[in-house]
Amino acid sequence: MQLIWLRSDLRLHDNTALSAAAARGPCVAVYLLSPEQWLVHDDAPCKVDFWLRNLREMSRELGQLNIPLLIRQAPRWDDVPSVLLNLCREWQVDALHLNEEYGIHESRRDAAVARTLQAEGIEVHRYLDQLLFRPGSVLTRTGTYFQVFSQFRKVCYERLHHSLPSLVGAPHKQAPLNIASDAIPLRIVGFATPAANLRNLWPAGEAAARHRLDSFSDAQIEHYQSERDFPAKPGTSQLSAYLAAGVISVRQCLHAALNSNQGEFESGKTGAVTWINELLWREFYKHILVGYPRVSRHRAFRPETEALAWRNAPEELAAWQQARTGLPIIDAAMRQLLATGWMHNRLRMVVAMFLTKNLLIDWREGERFFMRHLIDGDLAANNGGWQWSSSTGTDSAPYFRIFNPLSQSEKFDPEGVFIKQWLPELAGLNKKDVHNPANLGGLFGVVDYPPPIVDLSASRTRALTVFKNLPLRQYAAVGS
Incomplete structure (x- = not known):
């Protein structure tokens, strides 16, 4: 049995860990509820609600592929290794699959999980998914992390011209398992349910995210550079919530931008070039988390x-x-x-x-x-x-x-x-x-x-x- 641990990757398509797990054999998915940790990390009630709404959509879509989605409680991340180990024992899991996350606490959590499971003979496979480039692979000539975005971007462009990250196919339908999916809670204690008008602004699910990306890349991206600074205009993609929760991937966004601009990074539509630039800013700050972990500890970079x-x-x-x-x-x-x-x-x-x-x-x-x-x-x-x-x-x-x-x-x-x-x-x-x-x-x-x-x-x-x-x-x- 293969276990996919979902975190900030709540989508079926272009999900590296999910596709890899499903390709190796029968697969089951798990999502861990960690409300005490979410409070420590100041996660917003509307964000937690967004996670739950997207989980419901994903559970339905996984169900169509006969992949059960299990929900487990791990109030704090210190609880995660034992919770996952118990789950692996319960279902005789051979390997855990997960997409990498990059904050210092996330990295420590994942390392502890790997140690605990590998000690029991359970394989742990980690995948690059949240980013275009693995942190540590885009470095200065002296082998250090970049501190200036323009220099970081230049190397990224060179890498992208040489090798564009490809999209990963969705998993295929598997034979039914004798495992029922768990119900997704409607709310989490400690996180108020947001007003209906807020929820309506952010519909859940991959289809909603993809529709938003398609509408932007088809009609609005050409004007992004000229209109993005005017808050009264619909000049931005409104995709940030979907990217943060992993309902859509940065690879999907990059491919959509390139498709709208004849495959060009640095020429053609200025709007597309500018938006790709913003995707790379997002990439840059993730690399900073890894290269300079003090920023994860509420410390100034300087x-x-x-x-x-x-x-x-x-x-x-x-x-x-x-x-x-x-x-x-x-x-x-x-x-x-x-x-x-x-x-x-x-x-x-x-x-x-x-x-x-x-x-x-x-x-x-x-x-x-x-x-x-x-x-x-x-x-x-x-x-x-x-x-x-x-x-x-x-x-x-x-x-x-x-x-x-x-x-x-x-x-x-x-x-x-x-x-x-x-x-x-x-x-x-x-x-x-x-x-x-x-x-x-x-x-x-x-x-x-x-x-x-x-x-x-x-x-x-x-x-x-x-x-x-x-x-x-x-x-x-x-x-x-």
């Missing part, structure tokens, strides 16, 4: 920035979290996050810079809050984005590059359409005043909207001073 004098400002942090900063583009973005489990990527950078630069609040507070609310929450991407915005990370924005929320708002939401969608109390303002109601001085009676919690100019100066005063001016030298 060690010298650990000395930054972050402010303890709980009231300002709460205002940011609750979308009442008095800066419309910030508040609209935060309301979008709270209501949908997702935030437009341009706005993720804007709200992150506002928190870490204008409010001078530790990036870890923002990273944690995002993870607790994002349906597409992914350690590598979320950490990478926050450290980029706070100028503490790899390839990050220079410390003196600080987005001004007002100019960002005027540039990327010029008509105020996005702001008015999420801040209906500002619907009566014209397209000039909606970006900064404070300029009106209360003349137009904007009710229930607060004044700005911080002076943008003064807070920018404060941030520059704090960064310049890092010990030995190390960071100033890097940023200049």
Whole structure:
């Protein structure tokens, strides 16, 4: 008997471990519920709900292939080796198959599983699936992990031109086993069920993910480069939640982009080239997790920035979290996050810079809050984005590059359409005043909207001073 351990790979097609397990003989699948670990890792209730909904779809599809899906409890990852060993003994499993995951805790969990099962004579097969390139295979000439994205991307392009990762076929139908699939729970204690409108934004299943990918690559990808920064436009793929849960693979995304662009990586449609670039950013941050495991431990990628004098400002942090900063583009973005489990990527950078630069609040507070609310929450991407915005990370924005929320708002939401969608109390303002109601001085009676919690100019100066005063001016030298 072959056992496939499903994790962040909730799909039938192009699933390396699943296909390999099914090819070797009779196969059964298992998914482990680890609610205590999910709480420790700040997984959002809407993300856990998304996992469960996709599991139900996958259980149905696996059932059509006579592959049972078992559900087991492993509250914390320390429990996983014994739970899997008991399952292997119960069903006389010869080999466990799993797709690799890359956080430090995930790696330790999988290593412990391998030790435990191999000691009992059970084979453990691990596969590259979540990424295009195995971490450690894309290195500098001196054999170290890249710290600059453009250099990493160049090597990736060379590898892709030489050998494009192929898609893996779905498993075939197997002879029925005398094993019944387990019911998928409707909810997990400790994780509230999200509102119906949020769930409706993110339909579960491979078919929904594939439809979203096809629609994007057929019609929208050509305009991706020109429209992706405008939150009121449908300019992005909206695939991040499906990628994070593995409902669709990065290989499928890459092939769809290339098919829309005559197989070109660096020429042709600028939208397709730009989107492939974003897929490689995702790849880059996963490699950073492995090459620099301190980022999995809530540490800054740039060690010298650990000395930054972050402010303890709980009231300002709460205002940011609750979308009442008095800066419309910030508040609209935060309301979008709270209501949908997702935030437009341009706005993720804007709200992150506002928190870490204008409010001078530790990036870890923002990273944690995002993870607790994002349906597409992914350690590598979320950490990478926050450290980029706070100028503490790899390839990050220079410390003196600080987005001004007002100019960002005027540039990327010029008509105020996005702001008015999420801040209906500002619907009566014209397209000039909606970006900064404070300029009106209360003349137009904007009710229930607060004044700005911080002076943008003064807070920018404060941030520059704090960064310049890092010990030995190390960071100033890097940023200049």
